[in-house]
Amino acid sequence: MAKYLKIEIPGTLLAAAVLLLMVVGIAGNAAATIVGETGTSFNLVARTGNIITSDGDSFLMWGYGLESGTSMQYPGPTLILQEGQTITVTLKNELPAAAGNVSIVFPGQIVTASGGAQGLLTREAVPGSANAVTYTFVAKEPGTYMYHSGTRPDLQVEMGLVGAIIIRPKLGAKYAYNHANTRFDREFLYLLTEMDPRIHRAIAFGQYNLVDTSNYFATNWFINGRNFPDVMQANYVATLPNQPYNCQPRMLPGETVLLRFIGGGRDPHPMHEHGNDFSVLAVDGRMLQSAPGKGADLAWMANTIRVLPGQTVDVTWTWTGAGIGWDIYGHLPGQQLAPGEDPADHAKPFPVVIPPRDELTFGQFYSGSPFLGGMGELPTGHPGFNAYGGFFYMWHSHTEKELTSNDIWPGGLVSFMIVEPPGTPIP
Amino acid sequence: MLKIKCLVAGFMAAALCLVLVGTSSAVVYNLRAEATTVTMPDGTVIPVWGYALDSAPGAGDGQIMVPGPLLTVPLDETDTTLTINLTNKLPRPTSIDIVGQVMTNNLGPVWTDGLSDSVISSGFRPPDNYTARMRSFAHETSPNGTQTYEWTNVRPGSYIYKSGTNPAMQVAMGLYGGLIGGSRYSKEVILFFSEIDPVINNAVANGNYGPGLPVSSLIDYHPKYFLINGKAYPALQPLIAGHANQNILLRFFNAGLETHVPTLLNMPHMSIVAEDGIRFRYPKRQVTIELVAGKTVDAVLQQPHAQGQFSLYDRRLNLTNAGSATPGGMLTALQIQEPLVLVPTYQLLLLD
Ligand SMILES: [Cu+2]
Numbered sequence: 001m002a003k004y005l006k007i008e009i010p011g012t013l014l015a016a017a018v019l020l021l022m023v024v025g026i027a028g029n030a031a032a033t034i035v036g037e038t039g040t041s042f043n044l045v046a047r048t049g050n051i052i053t054s055d056g057d058s059f060l061m062w063g064y065g066l067e068s069g070t071s072m073q074y075p076g077p078t079l080i081l082q083e084g085q086t087i088t089v090t091l092k093n094e095l096p097a098a099a100g101n102v103s104i105v106f107p108g109q110i111v112t113a114s115g116g117a118q119g120l121l122t123r124e125a126v127p128g129s130a131n132a133v134t135y136t137f138v139a140k141e142p143g144t145y146m147y148h149s150g151t152r153p154d155l156q157v158e159m160g161l162v163g164a165i166i167i168r169p170k171l172g173a174k175y176a177y178n179h180a181n182t183r184f185d186r187e188f189l190y191l192l193t194e195m196d197p198r199i200h201r202a203i204a205f206g207q208y209n210l211v212d213t214s215n216y217f218a219t220n221w222f223i224n225g226r227n228f229p230d231v232m233q234a235n236y237v238a239t240l241p242n243q244p245y246n247c248q249p250r251m252l253p254g255e256t257v258l259l260r261f262i263g264g265g266r267d268p269h270p271m272h273e274h275g276n277d278f279s280v281l282a283v284d285g286r287m288l289q290s291a292p293g294k295g296a297d298l299a300w301m302a303n304t305i306r307v308l309p310g311q312t313v314d315v316t317w318t319w320t321g322a323g324i325g326w327d328i329y330g331h332l333p334g335q336q337l338a339p340g341e342d343p344a345d346h347a348k349p350f351p352v353v354i355p356p357r358d359e360l361t362f363g364q365f366y367s368g369s370p371f372l373g374g375m376g377e378l379p380t381g382h383p384g385f386n387a388y389g390g391f392f393y394m395w396h397s398h399t400e401k402e403l404t405s406n407d408i409w410p411g412g413l414v415s416f417m418i419v420e421p422p423g424t425p426i427p
Numbered sequence: 428m429l430k431i432k433c434l435v436a437g438f439m440a441a442a443l444c445l446v447l448v449g450t451s452s453a454v455v456y457n458l459r460a461e462a463t464t465v466t467m468p469d470g471t472v473i474p475v476w477g478y479a480l481d482s483a484p485g486a487g488d489g490q491i492m493v494p495g496p497l498l499t500v501p502l503d504e505t506d507t508t509l510t511i512n513l514t515n516k517l518p519r520p521t522s523i524d525i526v527g528q529v530m531t532n533n534l535g536p537v538w539t540d541g542l543s544d545s546v547i548s549s550g551f552r553p554p555d556n557y558t559a560r561m562r563s564f565a566h567e568t569s570p571n572g573t574q575t576y577e578w579t580n581v582r583p584g585s586y587i588y589k590s591g592t593n594p595a596m597q598v599a600m601g602l603y604g605g606l607i608g609g610s611r612y613s614k615e616v617i618l619f620f621s622e623i624d625p626v627i628n629n630a631v632a633n634g635n636y637g638p639g640l641p642v643s644s645l646i647d648y649h650p651k652y653f654l655i656n657g658k659a660y661p662a663l664q665p666l667i668a669g670h671a672n673q674n675i676l677l678r679f680f681n682a683g684l685e686t687h688v689p690t691l692l693n694m695p696h697m698s699i700v701a702e703d704g705i706r707f708r709y710p711k712r713q714v715t716i717e718l719v720a721g722k723t724v725d726a727v728l729q730q731p732h733a734q735g736q737f738s739l740y741d742r743r744l745n746l747t748n749a750g751s752a753t754p755g756g757m758l759t760a761l762q763i764q765e766p767l768v769l770v771p772t773y774q775l776l777l778l779d
Contacts, residue, residue, distance in 0.1 A: 107742075108714045110693055110732065120754055121692060121738045150692075152754065154744040212750030214651050266744040268686065286696055286712040298709060310690045310742030311715040 032250035032426050034166065034189045034260070035235045036078025040085050043067035043132075044076065045092045046102040046125065046149075046161060049242045053220055054227035055408040059197060060204040061160035062095055062102075063242065073242050074225040075191050075264060076147070076163025081139040083170050083178075089147075090132040091116075093125035098208055101126055102161065105150035107310060108285055109137040121150035142169035142177050143285025144260040144312040146191070154213040154266075158199055160225075162264040164191050167285070176258050176314055177287050179295035184258035184316060186426075188249040192307055192397075192413065193225070193265040194218035197406065218267060220405055221397065221412035223247040227405040228396075228414035249395070249417040250426045253372070254340025256318045257417075263309040269402065269413060272304040275393035278315040280305060285312060304398050319393075319419050321372070326350050328391075329421075330371040338372075339422040365392040365416070373421025390420040454500045454509050457481040458523070460590075460602060461516035462632070463491040465623075467652050468662045468755060469748050473625050474632035475601035476517055476590075484512040484573045493657045494619045494682065495604030498588065500581045502609045509578040509606075511588075513568050520546075520567035523576050524591030525606055526721060527704050530565060531579045537563035537592070564591035583609035584704025585678045585723040595645050596636060599627050603682035608704065614669030615676035616761060618739070619657070620718060622650030622683040625749075648684060653745035653756035660746070660758040665736050668728070672766040675728040681718045687757060688742040689716045694761075697726040715742055728761075736760040 044064045049072040051061050064076030067090075081087055093102045101117060101124035113123035116133030125133045145165040149156035166189075169178040176182040196218050202210040223231050224245035231247040233240065251257050259278070261271060281296045282288060288298035305313055321328040322342035326349060329338050333347040350370060354360075357379065362368070367389040368376025375389045386392070396403055397413035405411025420426060459479045464472050478495030482488050489496070500509045509528075515521050522537075524530070538548040538559040549566050553559055568574040586606040590597035605619055626649075629635075630642035637643065652659050656666075669675040677697065679689055691697060691714065698710035702724045716724050731737075740746060741757035748755030 105692055107690055107692060108696065110695070120758070121740070152746070152752070153740075154746040154756075155752075157744060208752065211752070213744070213747050214750045215649070263742075266742070283711065284696060284713040284715060288711075290709050308688050308715055308717055308742075309744070310688050311713070311717075 032186060032188070032248050034078065034080070034187055035245065036080045036164070036166070037066070038080045040081070041088045042077065042079060043090045043092075044104075045072075045094050047072040047094045048096065049073075051160075051225065051242050052230075052240060053405050054230050054411045055405040057197075057406060059195065059200040059220075061200070061242070062099060062156060063160040064091075064104075064163055067092065071242055072160070073244055074160045074222075075193065075245070076161065078164040078166065078189065078245065079147070081165065081167045083139055083142045083167055085139050087137055087139050089135045091125045091135070092132045093127045093129060095127055097127045098206065099127065099156075101151050102156065103133065103150045104135055104147050104161075106135065106137060106145065106147045106165070108143075108145045109140070111135050111137045119151055121153075124151050139167045141285060142167045143282060144262060144314055145285050146262050146264055146310075146312065148264070154216075155199070155211060157264070157266070158196065158213070158216075159203065160193075162191070162193060164189055164260070164262055164264075166260065176281060176316075177296070179287065179293075181295040182258075182281060182287065182316075183256065185255035186249070186251055187258040187260060188247065189224055189245070189260050189262070190247060190271065190307075190415075191224050191245075191262040191264045192269045192271070193222045194267055194269075194402075195220035195222070216266065218265070219407065221269075221402045223413060223415055227411045228403070229410065231415050247415045249415065250390070250420055250424075251319070251417065252340060252420055252422055252424065252426070253338070254318070254320050256316050259315050259317060261305065261307045261313040261315070263307040263311045266309045268306050268308050270304050270306045270398040271395070271413070272398040273317060273393070273395045273417070275391070275417065275419070276317060276319050277301045277303045278305070278317040280313065280315050282314040283311065317417075321345065328372045330374065372419070388420050388424045390418040390424070393417040393419065454506060455512065456496075456498055456510070457484045457486065457489075457512045457514070458495065459485070459487065459489060459491070459514040459516055460521050461491050462518070465493060465601075465657070467623075467748055468659055469751060471625065471652075471749065473623055473652070474628050475623070476597065477601045478604055481514065485514045487516075493601035493603075494621065494680075495588070495602070497605045497607065497617060499607045499611055500609075502581060502583055507579065507581050509581050511576045512573055513576060514573040515568040515570055518570055519597075520563070520569050520592055521597060521602065522563050522565040522567050522574075522591040523588055524564045524594070525578065525586050525588045527584070527586050528578050528581060528606070528608075530576060532577045533566040533574065534564075535566065536561045537565075537567050562593055564594070567592055581608045582704055584701055584706070585680065585725055586704055587680050587682055587721065587723060589682060596627070596631060598682060599624065599645060599648070599684070600631055605678070605680050607678070612676045614673050615678060616666050616668045617678050617680070618655055618666075618689065618759075619680040620683055620687050620689070620741070620757065621654050621657070621681070622685060622745075623652040623654065624648050624650045625652070645684070650683065650685065650745075651749040653683075653741065653747075655757050655759050659748050660755050663759045665760040665762040668731075668761040668763055670764045670767040671731050671734045674730060675761075675763075677726045677728060677761075679716055679718050679722075679724040679726065681720055681722050684720050685745075686720065686743065687718045687745070689718055689757075690714055690740060690742040691728075691761070692738045692740075694728060694731060694737050697728055699724060699726045701725040731763045734763045734765045736762055
């Protein structure tokens with residue numbers, strides 16, 4: 001078996017490369033923002049559906065979907081709330097009867113539940129019933145949170161019943177918390193989950209008795225419900241009907257970006273950012289502060305953050321090219337600074353003599369020029385994924401085996417931050 | 428004698444009261460290590476090794492339990508020494524080790540010749556012997572023997588005591604318990620996390636554990652039972668925590684081999700105030716606690732907003748008993764009682 005797998009790997013890699021070609025061809029225009037549902041009232045339904053993994057596989061899932069739609073989604077709808085508002089979430093259960101009841105818990109919120117049947121952690125929606133269970137809470141404090149099933153969570157969270165919550169502060173939509181030092185220009189969501197395919201296969205074949213969550217062993221990993229490179233596709237792309245959310249961070253030099261990490265599964269994931277260190281602002285929706293009103297004065301710098309299951313971590317990251325030691329724009333002495341450029345390296349020459357083209361290997365994200373915004377000549381057949389001459393920084397799990405989808409590399413917990421040259425339109 | 432002391436911690440903006448019970452000049456515990464069995468909620472009976480608190484060394488009148496009895500050293504002005512008289516009723520040598528506390532006698536590794544069980548040195552590695560293997564962190568107590576272990580300068584906080592001899596096997600068998608340096612708070616909850624892989628325990632009990640035997644080591648450790656205070660849900664009843672207008676201290680311990688993430692639902696964020704017995708300069712406000720193997724974490728629940736039962740579970744989702752479909756594992760609830768009518772502070776001080 002192992003021998004066959006080895007023989008098949010080049011073909012699979014080729015398939016992955018072709019998929020990458022299809023995907024990233026449009027990534028240059030993929031929206032780099034957090035999308036979700038806004039409002040104070042949300043009507044959700046738990047349904048079954050299938051998702052597609054980057055190795056070309058397909059898995060049965062249970063997920064939360066909007067009652068106004070017909071499907072489930074993985075993860076559930078991202079609920080974008082305003083601080084201080086009273087929130088109502090209703091849940092109906094359209095899962096097969098064998099799945100039993102289903103519910104939602106909101107860690108970090110103080111929730112009142114009504115309707116449905118009393119369960120272990122909260123009130124639950126009974127299968128097939130028209131009666132919804134209703135959860136209400138006040139979105140009391142801003143921050144990043146999650147929701148997930150409170151009914152047999154060891155199975156139901158694995159099956160996909162998990163989603164993100166963002167509570168925006170009264171201070172404004174460009175702040176993470178109610179303090180000036182939490183301002184950001186762009187924000188990105190990293191809801192991390194993993195999958196043990198054996199459980200999904202057993203459920204799909206109705207063999208519930210084969211499910212043993214104490215043997216849990218993940219071989220698939222997801223950011224916002226997709227593996228790499230599917231994370232680079234657009235939000236709501238038609239080819240991934242039940243996986244609406246992408247993860248395609250893009251920014252301009254000098255901007256501050258906010259990353260909202262959520263440990264949605266059951267394993268910890270050490271997420272690592274290339275290109276610069278980041279500042280850890282908040283955990284579980286609370287600023288790291290020494291006293292109220294201080295802002296995130298206890299924020300600390302790192303380049304790898306362990307995201308625990310059930311935990312949320314907010315970090316900010318910025319990039320100007322500072323410290324790189326050469327002018328990223330290739331400016332000559334006397335030329336003007338680009339917006340956001342670090343003056344220390346202005347007009348410093350590129351330290352490498354670029355070899356002739358036939359001695360180079362051209363990576364898929366190479367624009368043909370080492371300079372930001374530079375577009376050089378590319379060999380015939382190069383996919384040309386780098387539409388604006390941006391710098392691609394890999395943001396990924398440092399548990400390197402998680403950079404796969406069912407043993408196929410690249411996949412899993414990989415994304416790329418694209419630092420685009422000044423003036424690039426970023427939707 | 429009952430003494431109550433009140434302590435105002437600046438960041439908590441409210442008083443935590445300490446109750447000191449029956450202090451004496453020396454804190455001496457007579458622990459007995461012995462084999463017994465535990466029964467899981469699904470009826471599975473598992474051989475374990477545990478500790479009992481006896482009235483005198485070798486008295487044999489205490490009950491063996493897993494985790495072992497909670498030990499406290501009040502740490503008042505004169506009293507900072509912990510003495511444990513360990514009586515060994517196990518078939519193997521054993522000892523006691525407390526990470527974060529410095530043992531003041533009998534400390535030092537114990538070496539075997541690496542081929543058999545024979546001890547060749549207690550203390551230094553035998554000179555010029557490069558094949559000796561270390562088996563114990565502290566001097567061993569032989570089967571049927573009794574030995575005294577002493578810590579003369581106990582540090583305050585929450586700690587784990589456990590077997591210091593072949594701990595990979597003996598801790599997995601159940602030889603662990605909690606130690607609290609300093610007085611216990613009047614309102615505190617002990618949440619002691621651990622796991623059991625029955626394959627390991629059965630192999631040890633049946634003489635099938637060790638080099639060259641069917642189960643050679645913990646390399647294939649896959650726990651099937653996930654315990655808080657030695658019990659899995661539904662055997663674990665709600666834990667009475669305190670009253671809604673009190674600050675409640677939650678002491679988390681993890682003697683298992685895996686990371687657990689205790690999470691409390693429908694409550695304001697916990698204030699994490701210390702880990703490994705070391706106090707933070709600023710508390711961390713979190714819903715989740717990172718409780719890695721061998722860790723202790725102290726967190727304060729600041730004046731819960733309401734009375735009732737509030738679920739506490741492992742967010743690593745170890746919520747099954749050996750894979751069963753019915754709820755199990757690391758799931759319990761904190762029982763918060765109705766708000767207390769507050770007694771004026773001077774009355775509490777009169778009791779001191
Ligand atoms: Cu890397």
